[in-house]
Amino acid sequence: MRLAEPLQPGAHLNGVLAGFRLGGGGANTAVALAAAGHTVILLAAVGRDAMGDALLVELAAAGVETRWITRLDQPTTHSLILIDPMGERTVVNVARCEDEALPEQLLAIPAEAVYVRSRRCDLGPLLAAKASSAWVVAHLPPLETNVRPAHILVASASDLEPNALQDPLTLGHRISGGQARWMVVTRGAAGASAWSKDAQWEMPAETVQPVDTTGAGDAFAAGLLHALVNDQPLTGALAMAVRFGTEATLWNTSGLPASAVQRLLR
Ligand SMILES: Nc1ncnc2c1ncn2[C@@H]1O[C@H](COP(=O)(O)OP(=O)(O)O)[C@@H](O)[C@H]1O
Numbered sequence: 001m002r003l004a005e006p007l008q009p010g011a012h013l014n015g016v017l018a019g020f021r022l023g024g025g026g027a028n029t030a031v032a033l034a035a036a037g038h039t040v041i042l043l044a045a046v047g048r049d050a051m052g053d054a055l056l057v058e059l060a061a062a063g064v065e066t067r068w069i070t071r072l073d074q075p076t077t078h079s080l081i082l083i084d085p086m087g088e089r090t091v092v093n094v095a096r097c098e099d100e101a102l103p104e105q106l107l108a109i110p111a112e113a114v115y116v117r118s119r120r121c122d123l124g125p126l127l128a129a130k131a132s133s134a135w136v137v138a139h140l141p142p143l144e145t146n147v148r149p150a151h152i153l154v155a156s157a158s159d160l161e162p163n164a165l166q167d168p169l170t171l172g173h174r175i176s177g178g179q180a181r182w183m184v185v186t187r188g189a190a191g192a193s194a195w196s197k198d199a200q201w202e203m204p205a206e207t208v209q210p211v212d213t214t215g216a217g218d219a220f221a222a223g224l225l226h227a228l229v230n231d232q233p234l235t236g237a238l239a240m241a242v243r244f245g246t247e248a249t250l251w252n253t254s255g256l257p258a259s260a261v262q263r264l265l266r
C-alpha cells in the first residue's frame, strides 16, 4: 500500500493498494544474484495455495532454482508493506509459512556461498558444517548465542534495538560462536559499517530520492555475496553491497530488476 501521508500512530491516513508482488528476503536476494549470472538455489517453503503457485512461477522466470522449495499445508508467507511518501517502508507480517524440517539438503548441494535469511534457531550445526566448504553469510536476527556460525553476519540497524549495536564485534562473536570474521551493519541512507578483529570500515551510500526502500537490505546482501565469490576484499565487497542496496531503493519492486543488476555490474 502506498501511503499519501507519513505513518503516524493514531492518524487517519489515505493510501492506495498497489497489488501483490514477489518478496521475502530469500527471494529478493536470490533474484538479484540470478540476474548477476549466478546459479541460485532457494531453500524455502511456500503453501499449497495460489500465492505459492504464483511465487514459484515468478522465481523460476527470474532464473532461480525452485526445485528444493517445499510446499506445506499452510498459507504462503505474506506481508503488508506500507510505503510512505519518502519511499520508506514498514512491513507488517500477516502469515508465516514455516517448515519444521531442517534444510538438510544444504549439505548435499555444492555451493560457493550460502546466504541465511531465516529466524530459526536450530541451523547452527548445519551452517557450521557448511562453513568449511562455502562462504556462509547470515542475516540477523536471530541474536541468540551460537545460532549463526557464519563467516559474515549482517544486521540492519532498523531491525535492532539501538543499544544492541554498542559493541557489534562482541555481539557478532557471541551469535556466531566465535566464527564471524566480519560483522556488518546496514544503516539505510547512511550506508553501512563493518568490523573485523582488527579494523573498522564505513561505507557511505550515495544520496538518492528513494521510491521504495523495500528489499534494500536484500539487494545489499546480493551485492556482498556477488563480490565475495568473485574474490573481492571486504572493502570492495562492502562498496558493491552499498551500491546494490541504494539501487534497490529506486525501484517500485522488492527485488532488483535484472536490468538494474546488469547496469550495476558494468
Ligand atoms: N534511503 C536510502 N538512501 C540510500 N541508500 C539506501 C537507503 N536505504 C537503504 N539504502 C541502501 O541499502 C542498504 C541496506 O538498507 P537498510 O535500510 O539498512 O536495510 P533494510 O532493507 O534491511 O532495512 C544500505 O546500506 C544502503 O546502501
Ligand SMILES: [Mg+2]
Binding pocket: 158, 188, 213, 216, 217
Ligand atoms: Mg531500510
